[in-house]
Each structure stands twice: as C-alpha cells, then as structure tokens.
Amino acid sequence: MRVIIAAAGTAGHINPGLAIANKIKHEEKDSKIIFIGTTRGLENDLVPRAGYELRTIEAYGLSKKVSIDNLKKMYKTYKGLGQAKKIIKEFKPDIVIGTGGYICGASISVAHKLGIPTMLHESNAFPGKAVKMLAKKTNTILVSFKDAIPRIKNASNIVYTGTPVKIKKKEYSTEQKEKIIGELGLKLSEPTVLVFGGSQGAKRINDAIIKIIKNKLNNDYQIIWATGPKQYDIIKEEVEKNNINIDNIPKTKVLPYIYNMEEIMNIVDIIVARSGAMTITEISNLGKPSILVPLPNVSHNHQLYNAKVLENIKAAKIILDDEIEENKLNNTIKEIILHKSKIKEMGENALKVSTNNVEEKIYEEVKKLVK
Helix, strand or coil, X not given: CEEEEECCCCHHHHHHHHHHHHHHHHHCCCCEEEEEECCCCCHHHHHHHCCCEEEXXXXXXXXXXXXXXXXXXHHHHHHHHHHHHHHHHHHCCCEEEECCCCHHHHHHHXXXXXXXXXXXXXXXXXXXXXXXXXXXXXXXXXXXXXXXXXXXXXXXXXXXXXXXXCCCCCCCCHHHHHHHHHCCCCCCCCCEEEEECCCCCCHHHHHHHHHHHHCCCCCCCEEEEECXXXXXXXXXXXXXXXCCCCCCCCCEEEECCCCCHHHHHHHCCEEEECCCHXXXXXXXXXXXXXXXXXXXXXXXXXXXXXXXXXXXXXXXXXXXXXXXCHHHHHHHHHHHHCCHHHHHHHHHHHHCCCCCCHHHHHHHHXXXXXX
16 A cells, blocks of 8 residues: 655644554555655654655645735745645555645645545544645545534545544553652652643643642642643742752652653543643543643634533533633642542543544545555
C-alpha cells in the first residue's frame, strides 16, 4: 500500500497521523508511506523522528480580514496546490489521509481531482474548517467523538472510530503504585491530583496552582504538577519570592515535564488539564474524573466542545479560563477528591465514551478504500 498522510502544526494533528502510519506498516510491512507538511510545524521534528519522510508545501490558515499579509498567505497557499499535485503525481499513492490542519486543504483537494481515494480524521468534537470545507471531496471522514457527526454536513461516509493515543488503561499492583508515587516523594495513601496544561503548560492553570501552594490550600490532597518546560523557571522564581523551595514543597511535586505520563495518569485520582482532543480521549479511556479548563481563542472554541463531551455525562467539571482562580479550583478539587463514591461515579461515566481498538478500526476503513 502506498499512502500519503497530510498532517501539520500541532502534536494533536501529527500524532494521530503517525499512529495510522505505524498501524499500516505493522499490518503491511512493504507499505510506502510519506507525510506532507509545512516547514513551520512540529511535523519537522516528529515525523522524521518516527522514521518517515516528510515533504513540505506552502500552506497557511486564512482569515476573512483583508490585509497584505493575508493576501500573501493566499498566494502562497494557492502555490501549495501545485506543490501538492507534484508530490502526489510523483508518489502515486493508493490513498491520501488528512489528520488535521490547513495542510489538508491542498492534499485532499488535489487527490480528489486526480481520482485518488481520500480520508480525513477529525479529533475534535467541533470539526475544524478543513473538514467542513472538504467533506464533499472526502470518501470517508473518521471522527473521535459522536458529537461531531451531526456537525459535518454533505459527507458521504462518516465513521466513529475514536482517536489513536499512546496512553492506555493499565492495572498496577499496590507495590508498583507505591514505587511510582514514592519516587516523587509522595504517599499512595493520600488523594492525588495530576495537573498539566499540555507540553507548553497553561499559564492560567499554573497561576491558580501557585496560589494554592502559597496559601497551603491543599491540606486534603497532594499534587503532581507538570508546569511545561517554558514555564518551570518562571514558576520556580515566583515561589522562591515566598521562601518556597520548588523541590521541597509539602504534598506537592513540581516537574517541568512528565516522561512517565502513562504511569502517572493511571494511578492518580483526578486530573486537572486543558481539553485538547487527545487529552479528552486519554482521560475517558483511563476512566478518570477531571476538571477541564478549555483553552480559549482556538478555532470554533473547540476545546470547550471537547470538554462538554465529558461534562454532559457527568464525568468532568468545567472551569472557564477567565474564571479559574485558586479558591474556585481548590473547592472544585475538594468536591470530588474527598468523596470516593464521587471519584468512582465520575470515572465510570468517563469510560462510557472510551474507545478501544482505534487503530484497527481505522485500518479497516483504509482497506475499504484501497481495493
């Protein structure tokens, strides 16, 4: 099988593409797979690191605002159509798959015109512009959440598969849990909250946690907090103003980044995080209660719609970005974490939207198009 995957920008677009590529390679070892991206996004690191060839074209997100900058982007994006056509004609793929971002526009449009089967994967509950614009030109659209289905018009075939993620639900013995939590200087007997804001951190969440620590509000629970590498030194300096040693905070472990995230997410009681599509998928697959703080000012406010997938089934609490502060966050944490029955109920509710065998489902849909 010869496959082109178009993915650009963020890890939320690129990692599903890599998971699909890895599944195809696993099932059909002779497959030839290349990626199309831009010269600007994370694909330039993640795709070669995963062992795949990346070819780049010009592609930009366009706004309705009339400006010289936008006109330049329109010209470059139009030029990208020709670049995509050249790559596709040379490679001769059996299928072109888009997993998110404006890069999909050129790749899917050109493939459609050339009569090559096309597929799009939409990770968010509220579909992006690319999926809506390309619905008529796409043979199959895969969605991560059922909530996305009625929001996609004019599509010939929509299939609910979920999003492929690395973090899976695992069972650990008491001894294993004690070792994992003990290495962080914390106790398994204490209720534990995991706080993170994605690889770059989330400033509004971090600001609230700083004040929780300064005011010693977390007497009833302990915190594992991933600040994001870019914010760690800023936070270290901030807490030191209050004579707090960041490496020796009672009932708290502060890290720039968590490398054993699968272990940590599996053993904590609740999770405080942004609501990107992959995070929501991981939380639901693990069956964890969560407090979600959607990132504002993103396309169609899609993180809020993602968070509502869990809130609507009583698996999560939402705190809006402009409303989060230490007392509201602390009170919301305590509402959940001090009641084992609440933790259990919310966790079981989260599992209701969990997805299994995602890669297998996607591979089956690929095979249907590649005859």
